[in-house]
Amino acid sequence: EVQLLESGGGLVLPGGSLRLSCAASGFTFSGYAMNWVRQAPGKGLEWVSAISGSGGDTYYADSVKGRFTISRDNSKNTLSLQMNSLRADDTAMYYCAKEKGEVPDFWGQGTLVTVSS
Amino acid sequence: DIQMTQSPSSLSASVGDRVTITCRASQGVSSSLAWYQQKPEKAPKSLIFSASNLQSGVPSRFSGSGSGTDFTLTISGLQPEDFATYYCQQYNSYPITFGQGTRLEIK
Numbered sequence: 001e002v003q004l005l006e007s008g009g010g011l012v013l014p015g016g017s018l019r020l021s022c023a024a025s026g027f028t029f030s031g032y033a034m035n036w037v038r039q040a041p042g043k044g045l046e047w048v049s050a051i052s053g054s055g056g057d058t059y060y061a062d063s064v065k066g067r068f069t070i071s072r073d074n075s076k077n078t079l080s081l082q083m084n085s086l087r088a089d090d091t092a093m094y095y096c097a098k099e100k101g102e103v104p105d106f107w108g109q110g111t112l113v114t115v116s117s
Numbered sequence: 118d119i120q121m122t123q124s125p126s127s128l129s130a131s132v133g134d135r136v137t138i139t140c141r142a143s144q145g146v147s148s149s150l151a152w153y154q155q156k157p158e159k160a161p162k163s164l165i166f167s168a169s170n171l172q173s174g175v176p177s178r179f180s181g182s183g184s185g186t187d188f189t190l191t192i193s194g195l196q197p198e199d200f201a202t203y204y205c206q207q208y209n210s211y212p213i214t215f216g217q218g219t220r221l222e223i224k
Binding site for chain 2: 035037044045046047050059060061062095100101102103104105106107108109110
């Protein structure tokens, strides 16, 4: 059974940093690209970042480029998102999602990030 | 960036009804279009990929069509569990973009 468990969310001051993790199980982690997608309170879905199965290719939304870094450790079946220079508009539920055929086909339950003073 | 526009933004329907949600891309995305269902306080669930292919386990009352810039999601014979918010997403090119969502409510 595929499982994705996000962690690392919390309350952080504007300008601060946070590192999100997503623990994967139930599938061959290195064989699949992974994504981060976020959802601000009461708003729609916003794609944040993606990484290839090998980790060699990464992609970012313009809104986070230069501030966020996606990475993965295939030996530990873990996806990460390092978030720096956080702003109030980064406040959202952050979901990790496994890709199949370029489409996020399975999503974790999310971890909430709140950026506030 | 490719803009995805869904219509309507909200929709009221009854159990048993047939409903259609449309999604329009600001430029062609071939068939690289997916649909998701999201219920309150839950993670999105993938329904359809490649515009018309059902994910495993998705009931056959869901169907998708279209290519290029215009796409539709149809639910034939609404069930109580179908009342949710639906999003389209293009994955033809980065950045991946979503529609703003269509909220399907019980009439």
